[in-house]
Amino acid sequence: MTTTEAPGDASPRLYNDDLAPATERRWGAFSIFNVWTSDVHSLYGYFLAASLFLVAGNTLKFLVGIAVGSLIIYWLMTLVGIAGVRTGVPYPVLARASFGTFGANVPALVRAVVATFWYGAQTSAAAGAIVAFLARYDGPRGFHESTHLFDHSGLEVVCYLGVWAAQLLIISKGMETVRRFQDFAGPAVWLMMLLLAVVLSVKAGSLSFAVDMAPADLAALARSATGLDVAPGSLAAIAAIAATWVTYFAALFLNFCDFARFTPDARALRKGNIWGLPVNLILFSLVAALTTSAAARVYGQVILEPAEISAKFDNVFLVLLAALTFAVATLGINVVANFVSPAYDFANVAPKYVDFKRGGLIAAVIALVLYPWHPWDNAPSFVNAIGSTMGPIFGVLIVDYYLIRRAQLNVADLYREDGEFRFQGGWNIRAFVAAGIAAVFSSILPTYGPSGYAATLGPYTWFIGVIVAGVLYFALSAGRSPLAPKPAPTTP
Template sequence: MDKTEQIYVKDGDTATGIVFDAPPTSMWRRLLQKIELKSEVENGRRSNPDLDPVPPEGRHWHARHYALFWISDNVSVSGFRTASSIMDVGLSWRMSLLCVALANLLAGIIITLNGIVGADYHIPFSIQSRASYGYYLSYLMILMRCIVGIFWYGIQTYTGAECVQSMLYAIWPSFRNVPNTLPQSANINTQLMTSYVLYFLTILPFHYVGIHKVKWLFMVKTVATFIVGFGLMGWMINTVGVSNSSLFSQGNTVHGSRFRWVFMNSFYSNLGGFTTLMVNAPDYSRYAHRRRSTYTTLFAVPFTATLVTFMGVVVASGSKVMYGEILWDPLQVVDKWTSKGGRAAAFFCALSFYFSQLGLNIAANSLASANDMNAIWPKYINLRRGQFIAAFLGAWALTPWNIMTSAPAFLNFMSGYSIWLGPLCGVLVADYFIVHRQKYDVNELYKFGGIYNYRWGFNWRAFAAFTIAWVPLLPGFIPTVSSGITASSGLTHLYDVGFFYGFGSSILSYSVICYFFPAKETYVETAVYPDDITKGRDIEDISSEEVYSDKIQTE
């Protein structure tokens, strides 16, 4: 008995179309996708299969997968280094841990909140943003997020190259003696450039594999790096203990009002690294089996960030006793082993950190940038092509070795970009939960002239709220990237609490503006979800151009 699949492909806004009775094979589905996409473009709908809502068969991310995803994002080389910058400005290790824990707790809450729209409608951030900003204004927000992702891809690639370099030191000790053939002006030596090329070549194949197929990578990364983290910490405690450590005996070196503002600035800096993930949370939550599958983010983000930060403090503290210098970078610690007979352990540790950087770069940077480029040029770019473009631009066009070695002001700029991404995310959250009360028409989000086009594709309410949220922070931000400019203490302190102001004021101002000047054409009485198209509704009930696929199993 053969099973067939009856599929109705609607022709634009009319009730006519073609009915296919065909085996439900991937060949037929690909053929129908081409027919559907051609019809959609002709009727004012720019999309492709990667940009469309994730179909039911693609929603197989469960709670454990999201836990592993976010754990793997925190368990990294940069996670070990987190406490270094906080303790350098005068906080004790206890206050550093508290700062990290609170920042990541807030980050986990916001990531979960903004990710709900992805879990409900199975759409990426680039499509979600149209509901609040309008069809064309959303492109500016998407481009802003895309550029940030590409820059950070290059910076994380540089860290990944350091992992490969440590692996080469372990398996080939004489690699340390490889002569440098590059000029000093290159800001990178031959050893690190060789490692950089190897890292880049080995990470490329992972961009070809879809995000829904690399769940195993996050599991391997999480398990391996946790083993290494606990191993490093246990080895250091067993070797030197913690009682004689200067870091653990160090208290706060700032007090009074100065202490409060230093704490808030450190809090803000830790949140800054998460604003990109807050904005594009739907890019990952769209694969959720159900909404509550994403809730593990609330616990995974703060718990693992605090734990890894503590590991970093212990290892750095022990390195002071053992080597006479504080080594916040775990790779520098394992590099010490290669000259003392610990080459196998050094290689395994460096390999685990390599996987750490690989997963982090895919999750936080290449995939997010690919989703953004996919929305801007859906006819030419899909997720795979977008990831390759982001990889080559970030890793080579931006020359991150120059950024890391000779442009500290630019790194301050990259850490302060949350003055824009925080307000951007605030508008998204306010629009979904307060203004539209979680009721979108998913079909209209994909239409040029749909209800979310607003006036000329520009929602002035969102733009006004976005502007109100970031402009007051600019005077406090500029001195961080230009040493020749100073700001008043009041503006500096406002920047120190910039995320709270930017995110909070955008939510408040957008909600108030929409209350007094509502865009009534965008409000729907009943939410329209992707699955509503496939639940046997009559053709006459479908009001926008869409593909109607009613799967009927017959014998």
């Protein structure tokens, strides 16, 4: 039976107050819903949806692909979320059950590094929206064009630092402030996206989802924007849309329990997920498609960046409103998806010295150091790269919790060095073997293997990693349910 209390003899190497099972559970269905509005209603989320719209060829096929992907996302997020509700622990602590009390630091740090990359990408996108507005005026435009630092303009650097600092301020206040902020950010971005679609549709003179481009040009633009080598509108294109949409959430599949653990029960979790995932994702994607097609008719070109679209408005108030809203959207997704996870992940490495706030600070500093190199510029490739690293970890974690342990977990032993999850000195070798072999198929072969492998299976690397790791882990763990820990050495 699953317990939800840390033991009185918890090891300081495994426990602090932030990593302990949640006791206050105030994240109801509305807050869970807004986890998803904050996560997907971003500049990157819009860019990906608009890009996939080009791949679909028409609106119906686009909605089919997005709907299939969104239902898969809902099912998987609910699996992870229920584990969080039942145990009350964050992702790196839950990972101790499958990877070992100290081995869990490896998947935790992998997730943390991914989050810092996304933090930099989203912060850079928000800074770009603000730059687009300020550059309309002579003073800021002159500064933007004449001053350069770290391969960026001076204005870009200033805006990046401003958005970076604002996010750090929010995370420093703790998880309750995170909840209140994302309850505001999600609806605000929804309103702005709707306003953008309405304004452009009025300018276009009609409501249409068509993009007037020659098929060959559309196919070339779709490949350039998404990296998907498929014929727009084909069955392969619809499947690739669904797979890429699922992969976009690869990182949060791991650590959704960081939020779900504050939910009072599974019913509230499912309610928040159903509205926040299939319903919200489909509607958001539809708005992105409408905006893209309307902007193409108004400006005579396909523009996939919402900040670039809004910067073309004649109405200064609308441009300012859009810039501020996009900045809020980025704050929302970064706080929810890219600060909370590394805050727990870094704290998990050294709980005695690093708490939730210090963990978030570490993530922010790493993202700041990465800024001069801006490794996040290629969005579609970045999404697939993330999926390829996250899949094997997710496969091990889910198979361990649901198939090996039958959703029954001794939470107290997650905080003991000599408990059930000690394995081989705190490391579960079977989990690492399964994840390592799966990573060959999901990460190494797509990058260094035959070109045909990546071209054919690129959108599905996350799924390959999940399946290979899950099957191998289950096979290696056969007859060991629950997995037997290695006995702790006795003191003479």
